[in-house]
Amino acid sequence: MKGWPAWTVFVKEWVDALRDRRTLAVVLLSSVLMGPLVLIALSGLVASFESRAERREVVLDGIEHAPTLVNYLQRQGFAVKPAPEGFEQKLRRSELGDPVLVVPKDFESALRRAEVPVLVLVSDSANKRSEAGSGRLQRLVAGFNRERSTLALALRGVSGEVLEPVRLGEKDLANPQTRGTQITGMLPFFVLMAVLYGALNAALDTTAGERERGSLEPLLMNPASPLSLVLGKWAAVSAVALLIAVLSCFSFIPAQWLLRSDTLAALFQFGWREALWFVAIIAPFAAALSALLMAVAIRCRSVKEAQASSAVLILAVSLLPLVGLLNPGGEERWHLWVPALAQNTLMTRVLKGEALGLEPVAITLAVCAVLALLGVGFVARVLRRAAVR
Amino acid sequence: MIRIEQLAKSFVAPRRWIGRAAAPVPAVRDVRLEAVDGRITGLLGPNGAGKTTTLRMLAGLIRPDAGRLEVDGIDVAARPREALARMGVLSDARGLYPRLTARENIVYYSALQGMAREEAQARAEALAQMLDCTALLDRRTEGFSQGERMKVALARALVHDPANIVLDEPTNGLDVLATRALRETLQWLASPAGGSKCIVFSTHIMQEVERLCDSVVVVSHGRTVAQGTVPQLRASAGARDFEEAFVRLAYADETGAAA
Numbered sequence: 251m252k253g254w255p256a257w258t259v260f261v262k263e264w265v266d267a268l269r270d271r272r273t274l275a276v277v278l279l280s281s282v283l284m285g286p287l288v289l290i291a292l293s294g295l296v297a298s299f300e301s302r303a304e305r306r307e308v309v310l311d312g313i314e315h316a317p318t319l320v321n322y323l324q325r326q327g328f329a330v331k332p333a334p335e336g337f338e339q340k341l342r343r344s345e346l347g348d349p350v351l352v353v354p355k356d357f358e359s360a361l362r363r364a365e366v367p368v369l370v371l372v373s374d375s376a377n378k379r380s381e382a383g384s385g386r387l388q389r390l391v392a393g394f395n396r397e398r399s400t401l402a403l404a405l406r407g408v409s410g411e412v413l414e415p416v417r418l419g420e421k422d423l424a425n426p427q428t429r430g431t432q433i434t435g436m437l438p439f440f441v442l443m444a445v446l447y448g449a450l451n452a453a454l455d456t457t458a459g460e461r462e463r464g465s466l467e468p469l470l471m472n473p474a475s476p477l478s479l480v481l482g483k484w485a486a487v488s489a490v491a492l493l494i495a496v497l498s499c500f501s502f503i504p505a506q507w508l509l510r511s512d513t514l515a516a517l518f519q520f521g522w523r524e525a526l527w528f529v530a531i532i533a534p535f536a537a538a539l540s541a542l543l544m545a546v547a548i549r550c551r552s553v554k555e556a557q558a559s560s561a562v563l564i565l566a567v568s569l570l571p572l573v574g575l576l577n578p579g580g581e582e583r584w585h586l587w588v589p590a591l592a593q594n595t596l597m598t599r600v601l602k603g604e605a606l607g608l609e610p611v612a613i614t615l616a617v618c619a620v621l622a623l624l625g626v627g628f629v630a631r632v633l634r635r636a637a638v639r
Numbered sequence: 640m641i642r643i644e645q646l647a648k649s650f651v652a653p654r655r656w657i658g659r660a661a662a663p664v665p666a667v668r669d670v671r672l673e674a675v676d677g678r679i680t681g682l683l684g685p686n687g688a689g690k691t692t693t694l695r696m697l698a699g700l701i702r703p704d705a706g707r708l709e710v711d712g713i714d715v716a717a718r719p720r721e722a723l724a725r726m727g728v729l730s731d732a733r734g735l736y737p738r739l740t741a742r743e744n745i746v747y748y749s750a751l752q753g754m755a756r757e758e759a760q761a762r763a764e765a766l767a768q769m770l771d772c773t774a775l776l777d778r779r780t781e782g783f784s785q786g787e788r789m790k791v792a793l794a795r796a797l798v799h800d801p802a803n804i805v806l807d808e809p810t811n812g813l814d815v816l817a818t819r820a821l822r823e824t825l826q827w828l829a830s831p832a833g834g835s836k837c838i839v840f841s842t843h844i845m846q847e848v849e850r851l852c853d854s855v856v857v858v859s860h861g862r863t864v865a866q867g868t869v870p871q872l873r874a875s876a877g878a879r880d881f882e883e884a885f886v887r888l889a890y891a892d893e894t895g896a897a898a
Contacts, residue, residue, distance in 0.1 A: 258750040262739070269738040464734030468795070471698045471728045472751040473720040 255474035259482025260489075267452045267490045281447045282498045285440030286505030293509040298347075299382050308387065309333050309346075311372075312353035318361060319353065319369075322394045341374045349373035349384040351391070361398075434520065438597035439571045441498050441528055442590055445536045446567050448494025450560065452487040453543035457629065458556035476633035480544075484626050487540040492533055499528040519603070527600045534618035535593045539567065541625025548629045566590070574598065586613045589621060640837050641680075641697070641803055643672040646706035647861075648692055666692040668861035670706075674854075676802070677835035679825060681852035683842060685889055689861040690841040691731055694807045697839075698728045710803055724752070727801035729809055733792035737781040741772070741791045744780060745798055752799040759798070766794040770824060786817035793821075804828065806840040810847060822851055829853075845882045859889040 268274065308323055310316070311333035320330050333350045340346035352370040354360070360367035369391060373384040400410035460466040469479065502520050546563055547556035571594035574585060586592045592614040599606055647668055652661035667689040674680035684690050696703045697710075699719035708715040710722040735744050742763050749759035767773045770790045775783070780791060789809065797804065806825075810818045825840070827833040842848060848855055849869055857865040857872070865872055865888045869881055876884035 255751055255753075258747065262736075262743075262747050265743075266736060266738050460734075463737070464732035465736060466734075467700065467730050467732040468728070468734070468748075468792070469751075470700060471723060471726075471730065472748060473724045473753070474751045475720070 254478075255472075256478040256482040256485070259474075259479055260485045263452070263456055263483050263486030264489060267455070267486060270451070270455070273451045277444075277447050277451065277494060278497070281440070281444035281494060282501055285437065285444075285498060286501050286508075288436070288440070289434075289502070289505050290508050298379065307331055307348065308390065309337075309348045309350045310353060311337065311350050312355070312357075315355055315357045316353040318358065319394060322397065323390060326390065326393070328390070338372060341372065341377055341380055344374075344377045344379070347377075347379040347383070349380045349387055351387055434601050435598060437502060437520070437601065438528075438594045441495060441532055441597065442535075442567060442571055442593060444498035445491050445495045445532055445539060446564060449487055449491035449536060449540045449543055450564070452490040453540055454547045454553050454556045454560070456483040456487060457544050457547040458550040458553050461550070462552045470633060477630045480626055480630045480633060484537075484541055484544060484622075484629075487544060488537040491536040491540055492529075495532045495536055496529055499525045499532070520601070524600055527606075528597055531593055531596045531600070531614075534615055534622075535589060538589060538618040538621040538625070541622040541629070543625075545625040545628040548632045570594070586610050587617060589614075589617055592617065640676055640709075640711050641672070641674040641805070641839055642707075642709040643670055643693065643697070644707045644709075646670040646693060646696060646708065647704050648696060648701060649704060665861055667696070667703075669863065670858060670861065671863045671866070672839070672856045673866075674803075674837050674839045676837045677829055677831070678853040679829050679838045679840065679851055681840060681842060681848040681855045682858060683845075683848050683855055683885065683889075684858035685843055688858045688889075690843075690858060691807055693858070694728070694730065694805055694839075694841060697805060698726070698730065699723060724799065725801055726803045726805055727796040727799070729789075729793055729796045729804075729806045731807045731811070733788065735780040735783070735788060735791055735795075738779060740777050740779050741767075741783075741794075742776040744791055745794050748795045749798040754799065762798055762800070763794070766797060769827075770794055771820060785812040786814065789813060789817065789821070793824075800834070801836075802834075803837045804839070806838070808842055809840060810842065810844065818847075822847075825851065845885055849881050857885065857888045859891075864888050864891065 306328050307330075308328045309331050310320070313320055313330060313332050323330050333352075334340060334346065337346055337350045341350070350372045352372055354367055354369075357367045357369075371384055371387055371391075373380040375381055396413070399413055403410055403412065460469065470476070503522070503525060506520060542563060543560055546560045547553075550556035550559055567590045570588060570590040573588075573591055574581070574594045581595055581598075585595045592610075596606055596610060596614065647665075647670075649663040649665040649667075651663045670689060670693050672680070672682065672693075682690050682693070692701065695701045697708050697715060699715050699722065702716065708722075711725050713722045713725065715722040735741075736747075739747070742760075745763040745766065746756075746759045749762055750756075754762065763776065764773070767776050770793060772787065772790045772794070775787055775791070780788065783791065789812075793806075793809070804825075809821060813821065825838055828836045829838050840851075852869065854866070854868050855872055856863055865875065867875065872888065873879065873881055873884045876887040878884040878887060
């Protein structure tokens with residue numbers, strides 16, 4: 251046999267896949283652009299929280315009834331603003347971003363007579379912005395209470411420590427990069443999705459698509475061996491998946507420049523080094539996933555049937571990374587043995603700035619290699635049995 | 640030169656979860672055929688006679704249960720790739736790649752046949768000239784008409800200049816002009832100027848066979864029931880009209896029972 255039929259098949263399938271402009275455009279829009287877009291949208295949200303936190307403003311309904319409280323708040327460095335007309339409606343419609351503290355008319359006199367006046371904190375738990383501010387208001391009111399009671403005790407010659415027998419100190423062990431992963435933790439997920447949807451169309455088109463078009467039978471009547479046909483197709487599908495993955499990884503780098511939140515931008519450390527690591531981690535997975543998708547699709551008579559059959563695989567790849575996010579116990583050893591979850595784990599390590607370790611890399615490589623071998627072997631076997639029934 | 644001896648194949652129905660497996664369906668029971676170089680041999684039979692199954696076995700796509708298939712003395716079962724290299728097959732599935740141009744479709748197959756790039760390009764040009772479709776070469780095959788598709792598929796099958804050409808119902812879906820053009824091409828290929836190819840083609844259309852074939856093999860219910868030239872078959876069936884002769888030969892059991 252002259253030449254390399256596998257190479258011939260690879261070149262043809264690669265050209266064919268790249269000419270499918272409409273599908274590629276959809277994949278680029280949905281998987282490659284989606285990650286950065288969500289990131290930028292999220293940064294906008296975080297920025298609005300931050301600006302609210304920095305504004306140090308408190309909204310009170312009935313300022314005139316509570317000079318003592320206003321005095322306390324101002325001493326804490328907060329500007330006190332009167333509540334606008336119809337604030338309940340505005341909170342419900344998310345037009346007002348701050349919770350409102352409602353002061354009763356007889357607040358001052360009741361306070362003096364120690365009758366425990368009631369302040370009402372009005373917020374809407376469906377209104378996320380007002381929710382963020384209500385925690386701060388609660389702390390301020392607690393502070394006001396503590397000051398009042400400490401003063402009252404001091405007048406009676408009792409130490410303020412009676413009220414607070416225990417103090418709570420805080421120590422946050424997270425370094426900036428680990429804190430960043432709370433938000434950047436979804437990056438690996440987007441990269442995995444990009445690989446999945448990049449591989450999906452090409453894998454179905456080169457297997458079930460060939461059968462649907464009626465071009466599989468003529469192809470098998472060439473003197474090239476089925477294995478070389480499959481190898482060429484598999485390499486092309488993997489290459490397309492990898493191309494989409496590379497685009498997806500590197501699209502996060504320019505996305506960082508558009509981040510609107512300074513804190514997020516500082517936490518989000520994703521440079522060329524991280525992007526290259528991502529590509530290295532995802533490449534074996536792209537190859538294995540391509541082989542599996544082809545194996546699922548090769549027995550189907552049409553692309554539509556193949557899409558239905560591959561739904562389970564698609565669902566598994568989409569949901570497995572979530573195990574890493576949802577599992578409160580954090581990373582466990584078996585995660586490395588499950589494809590998709592393992593890649594998610596390794597990419598998260600890269601984001602945290604941790605070392606990958608030789609053993610985890612070896613495990614994921616081995617799992618991917620076995621899956622790819624099984625997939626390619628199965629497709630070749632189906633083609634060898636010549637597929638005509 | 641293609642020789643088929645006592646070919647048989649039956650299909651096993653896929654196993655079901657419940658109940659007994661269905662009995663195997665015999666598609667080909669005893670097909671014999673001999674096609675020599677420089678002649679056009681017609682494989683004539685009604686729908687479901689086993690023509691396509693026979694040709695698929697010849698192309699090595701299905702393994703026969705019994706019998707022997709030979710291409711230029713090469714056993715297809717033992718050395719399928721060598722046999723395929725000596726055959727150009729236009730099967731009833733003749734899908735093209737819609738996103739590739741006609742030329743790319745043809746050159747892809749020549750590369751799979753192991754031809755060099757320049758050689759493949761020259762061959763594509765020559766085939767396009769022969770099939771009168773040079774204008775189509777650099778268009779994508781998306782939206783080609785039936786006749787245009789057939790021409791590209793035929794060019795693709797002939798790209799390695801095989802000594803044996805096998806066509807499964809090539810005139811299906813073609814109009815008069817396209818059919819006539821195909822007929823002329825096949826006659827030229829069988830002539831010494833065209834390379835004295837051995838051509839086997841299956842059909843269920845009498846007129847095709849009458850006009851084109853040097854010899855005819857009549858297949859019915861998976862068996863070869865008659866073999867010879869058109870006049871020979873007419874004489875053996877005792878009919879003046881070829882269609883009448885074919886009906887008597889192919890449906891011998893049914894018409895005999897009715898009479």
